[in-house]
Amino acid sequence: MRTSIATVSLSGGLTEKLTAAARAGFDGVEIFENDLLASPLGPEEIRARCADLGLSIDLYQPMRDIEAVPPEEFGRNLRRAEHKFRLMQRLGADTVLVCSSVSPLAVDDDALAALQLRRLAELADGFGIRVAYEALAWGRHVSTYDHAWRIVEAADHPALGTCLDSFHILARGSDPKDLEGIADIPGEKIFFLQLADAPLMAMDVLQWSRHYRCFPGQGGFDLAGLLGHVIRAGYRGPLSLEVFNDVFRQAEAGPTAVDALRSLLVLQESAGLTEPPAPVVPTGIAFAELTGPDVEPVSELLEALGFARTARHRSKPVDLWQQGEARVLLNTGPGARRDGTRLAAVGLESPDPAGAARRAESLLAPVLPRRRAPEDVPLDAVAAPDGTELFFCATGRPGLPSWTSDFEPVGHPAPATGGVRRIDHLALTQPWHQFDEAALFHRSVLGLGAQESVDVADPYGLLRSRAVTNADGSVRIALGVGPAPSADDGGRAQHIALATDDLVTAARRFRAAGGRLLTIPANYYDDLAARYEFADGELETLRGLGILYDRDAGGAFRHCYTETVGRVFFELVQRDEGYRGYGAGNAPVRLAAQHVRRPGR
Numbered sequence: 079m080r081t082s083i084a085t086v087s088l089s090g091g092l093t094e095k096l097t098a099a100a101r102a103g104f105d106g107v108e109i110f111e112n113d114l115l116a117s118p119l120g121p122e123e124i125r126a127r128c129a130d131l132g133l134s135i136d137l138y139q140p141m142r143d144i145e146a147v148p149p150e151e152f153g154r155n156l157r158r159a160e161h162k163f164r165l166m167q168r169l170g171a172d173t174v175l176v177c178s179s180v181s182p183l184a185v186d187d188d189a190l191a192a193l194q195l196r197r198l199a200e201l202a203d204g205f206g207i208r209v210a211y212e213a214l215a216w217g218r219h220v221s222t223y224d225h226a227w228r229i230v231e232a233a234d235h236p237a238l239g240t241c242l243d244s245f246h247i248l249a250r251g252s253d254p255k256d257l258e259g260i261a262d263i264p265g266e267k268i269f270f271l272q273l274a275d276a277p278l279m280a281m282d283v284l285q286w287s288r289h290y291r292c293f294p295g296q297g298g299f300d301l302a303g304l305l306g307h308v309i310r311a312g313y314r315g316p317l318s319l320e321v322f323n324d325v326f327r328q329a330e331a332g333p334t335a336v337d338a339l340r341s342l343l344v345l346q347e348s349a350g351l352t353e354p355p356a357p358v359v360p361t362g363i364a365f366a367e368l369t370g371p372d373v374e375p376v377s378e379l380l381e382a383l384g385f386a387r388t389a390r391h392r393s394k395p396v397d398l399w400q401q402g403e404a405r406v407l408l409n410t411g412p413g414a415r416r417d418g419t420r421l422a423a424v425g426l427e428s429p430d431p432a433g434a435a436r437r438a439e440s441l442l443a444p445v446l447p448r449r450r451a452p453e454d455v456p457l458d459a460v461a462a463p464d465g466t467e468l469f470f471c472a473t474g475r476p477g478l479p480s481w482t483s484d485f486e487p488v489g490h491p492a493p494a495t496g497g498v499r500r501i502d503h504l505a506l507t508q509p510w511h512q513f514d515e516a517a518l519f520h521r522s523v524l525g526l527g528a529q530e531s532v533d534v535a536d537p538y539g540l541l542r543s544r545a546v547t548n549a550d551g552s553v554r555i556a557l558g559v560g561p562a563p564s565a566d567d568g569g570r571a572q573h574i575a576l577a578t579d580d581l582v583t584a585a586r587r588f589r590a591a592g593g594r595l596l597t598i599p600a601n602y603y604d605d606l607a608a609r610y611e612f613a614d615g616e617l618e619t620l621r622g623l624g625i626l627y628d629r630d631a632g633g634a635f636r637h638c639y640t641e642t643v644g645r646v647f648f649e650l651v652q653r654d655e656g657y658r659g660y661g662a663g664n665a666p667v668r669l670a671a672q673h674v675r676r677p678g679r
């Protein structure tokens with residue numbers, strides 16, 4: 079179906095918004111009146127700009143407080159409308175949105191509302207314009223889609239139809255049965271469909287709508303179900319995003335527009351309207367790649383953790399460090415940025431690397447060159463929204479090129495383990511404005527399942543964290559986002575969590591090898607003693623090593639942290655089979671301890 083986006087959903091001036099929408103690949107836009115009023119471009123210039131960009135102007139909006147008012151007031155409203163219709167003619171827009179009145183002058187009289195909307199439609203018709211009447215969830219007398227439709231039906235004018243807005247419909251929490259009536263509206267009378275999701279929150283609906291709308295798939299509404307009803311009604315107009323969101327208002331318009339279009343592609347797939355290449359769910363983490371100009375401190379850390387440098391890339395300054403199935407690449411090549419060691423790439427073990435890349439490309443993920451150098455094994459790779467490179471790869475599997483073929487052994491065998499077995503999870507800090515986008519990307523592009531988002535208190539702000547995982551937990555990625563950047567943090571750290579079967583032994587070995595574990599305050603252990611019963615001496619052992627402890631219905635979780643080098647640190651974890659979490663309850667203590675380690679805290 080055609081795709082469209084309201085200019086209010088993107089940051090910047092009108093020109094920037096239009097450019098971003100067109101570049102992302104939208105077919106059209108809804109022009110918000112405020113964006114037009116503030117634009118230095120006249121209506122004809124905006125029209126020409128849209129035409130140049132290949133965008134249709136699908137809707138002009140909003141017109142407010144029109145209907146069910148006393149005659150003198152309605153006379154003034156018609157005069158105002160006529161002005162706007164002339165403007166729309168210059169703009170080349172043929173549909174106007176009228177939202178249900180919130181005016182104290184409006185009366186509860188459907189017959190009057192219908193009569194006045196009919197008069198408005200007659201006037202619009204003379205200009206070749208159609209009027210789409212939308213129920214705002216907080217409308218004074220009309221607040222539901224079916225009420226708005228009854229008035230449109232009663233008004234009975236070909237230039238009057240309804241606009242359905244998923245937010246207003248779903249925010250009222252109505253019984254899914256009530257939505258079935260949508261399919262009974264004649265499709266040609268649904269003039270427009272606006273789509274927005276929102277996180278499920280108990281709050282005033284107007285505030286919720288104006289600040290927290292998000293793109294489909296990023297919130298808690300069943301938009302695929304709603305879209306199904308609208309399609310059954312026979313609607314064939316554009317799918318248009320109308321998202322009022324405090325974060326998107328500030329974020330760069332270009333990436334937001336791509337994120338927005340991806341959400342519509344995923345929605346159409348969920349509603350059974352399209353069949354993009356199926357997701358290829360990764361089956362493990364093949365490697366994590368760290369880059370930095372000086373990887374000496376990380377090398378020391380890895381060595382203390384029991385890793386050995388087993389191989390070196392044939393043509394590039396990249397070392398492979400290994401222990402059990404855990405593999406870490408250290409790259410000092412030209413990609414290394416001066417701001418210190420960071421996690422730049424992740425190798426995802428994929429049953430069908432080429433299929434995974436096709437899926438990613440169909441959902442607008444930037445595809446990276448298959449070979450980084452001519453002599454390299456070809457590898458399918460895409461960039462995640464935060465720029466992390468994701469390699470879809472095979473590790474020594476028959477019939478598929480193995481990324482390990484690019485590496486030559488350096489003579490140190492991988493240690494016979496007893497310590498680290500594999501990578502338990504990766505914690506990837508997202509840019510502050512890309513949290514919802516990142517979750518949708520990892521779910522839709524990689525086919526991972528998203529867990530609930532949790533809030534974690536940091537001494538200097540609140541962090542949100544949301545894990546995406548495959549079914550058996552062999553791929554776990556904790557997506558996190560902190561407060562807006564401040565001068566002191568330079569982007570929060572990312573970390574690699576390493577799974578061990580015996581954390582106490584692993585932690586002791588790390589210390590004996592000269593590694594330093596993060597110090598956890600005594601108060602934490604006093605609290606643990608109050609919350610859980612431990613075997614004799616265990617709590618003292620945890621306290622002595624700085625090991626944190628958590629438990630859920632599935633079992634226990636023990637974990638401890640190394641110091642941070644550059645923007646990266648390691649976590650050692652011992653996870654009972656059934657434990658699903660990441661120790662989020664302990665994160666405030668860990669974050670505070672990490673701040674203490676910085677000078678001056």
Ligand SMILES: O=C(O)c1ccc(O)c(O)c1
Pocket residue numbers: 139140175177212214243272287288320
């Ligand atoms: O919040 C509003 O006022 C508003 C305006 C126009 C819309 O289409 C809408 O859904 C909400």
Ligand SMILES: [Mg+2]
Pocket residue numbers: 212243272320
């Ligand atoms: Mg709307």
